[in-house]
Amino acid sequence: MDEWASWLLGRRDGGDAGVRASFAPALAGFRDGVLDRARIGAGDTVLDVGTGTGLIGLGALERVGVDGRVIFCDVSADLLESCRRATGDDRRCGFVRAAADDLSPVHDGSADVVTTRSVLIYVEDKPAAFAEFLRVLRPGGRLSIFEPVNGFGTPGLFGLDFGPVAELAARVVAVYPRIEAMVGFDERDLLRWVREAGFTGVTMDYRAQVDVEGPPIADWHALKRTAPNPLAPTYAEAIEAALTAGESAQLDAYLEKAVAEATPTRRTAATVFLAAVRP
Numbered sequence: 165m166d167e168w169a170s171w172l173l174g175r176r177d178g179g180d181a182g183v184r185a186s187f188a189p190a191l192a193g194f195r196d197g198v199l200d201r202a203r204i205g206a207g208d209t210v211l212d213v214g215t216g217t218g219l220i221g222l223g224a225l226e227r228v229g230v231d232g233r234v235i236f237c238d239v240s241a242d243l244l245e246s247c248r249r250a251t252g253d254d255r256r257c258g259f260v261r262a263a264a265d266d267l268s269p270v271h272d273g274s275a276d277v278v279t280t281r282s283v284l285i286y287v288e289d290k291p292a293a294f295a296e297f298l299r300v301l302r303p304g305g306r307l308s309i310f311e312p313v314n315g316f317g318t319p320g321l322f323g324l325d326f327g328p329v330a331e332l333a334a335r336v337v338a339v340y341p342r343i344e345a346m347v348g349f350d351e352r353d354l355l356r357w358v359r360e361a362g363f364t365g366v367t368m369d370y371r372a373q374v375d376v377e378g379p380p381i382a383d384w385h386a387l388k389r390t391a392p393n394p395l396a397p398t399y400a401e402a403i404e405a406a407l408t409a410g411e412s413a414q415l416d417a418y419l420e421k422a423v424a425e426a427t428p429t430r431r432t433a434a435t436v437f438l439a440a441v442r443p
Contacts, residue, residue, distance in 0.1 A: 167395065172216050204227040212280070313370075356434060384423050
């Protein structure tokens with residue numbers, strides 16, 4: 165599988181049902197937030213860009229009615245095939261392989277709604293993506309997106325205080341590359357780009373969390389097999405690259421103690437829901 169499918173279908177949760185279940189409420193909230201702001205009506209055509217496993221697109225099928233249509237769009241042929249299997253013989257579905265900043269297979273003015281979730285963070289030319297979203301929408305069409313503002317957070321592992329093994333944790337964090345497309349923008353850039361593309365009726369819901377207590381790690385060995393994004397190594401791979409076997413054992417012991425004591429994680433992050441209208 166390509167790197168996008170490999171992450172979404174395996175490395176995101178490490179193949180662990182418990183990790184997968186822990187993500188589910190947040191993913192459902194992102195899905196509903198995007199779909200609610202899209203104001204989808206019966207008969208609409210929805211283009212879900214960067215559809216991934218179809219989280220947004222499958223949810224849109226419940227809203228477009230019997231006469232509507234959902235186009236699942238992604239750069240990954242493997243993920244599009246996964247969505248085909250999930251939708252079965254539903255004739256309301258279409259599938260397009262294209263990138264967010266080059267939707268050339270999609271005709272001008274052919275969609276009532278464009279949706280994305282956590283897609284622009286991987287796109288180098290974000291203004292081009294907004295221009296493409298405008299092009300494929302009909303007049304009066306709606307754009308609804310969700311994006312994490314990754315540059316807001318501070319590097320670290322789960323917001324934990326690693327105390328005596330802090331230097332080891334810092335070396336693991338240093339393995340993860342800085343990817344400018346993912347961290348080099350904020351909510352003001354999103355507002356500027358959507359306006360410059362020609363959208364109107366722009367609304368943004370911005371949420372920031374600073375040092376907010378989160379759930380403790382339930383299973384460190386399961387979490388080690390996961391990767392934070394498609395372009396990153398798993399935590400186990402990063403640890404192997406950064407630490408000796410003895411150092412890795414020290415870090416494991418510290419995190420296993422945190423699990424046993426149900427030490428809360430802590431979160432510093434920002435997210436954006438953005439909706440807009442093509443005039």
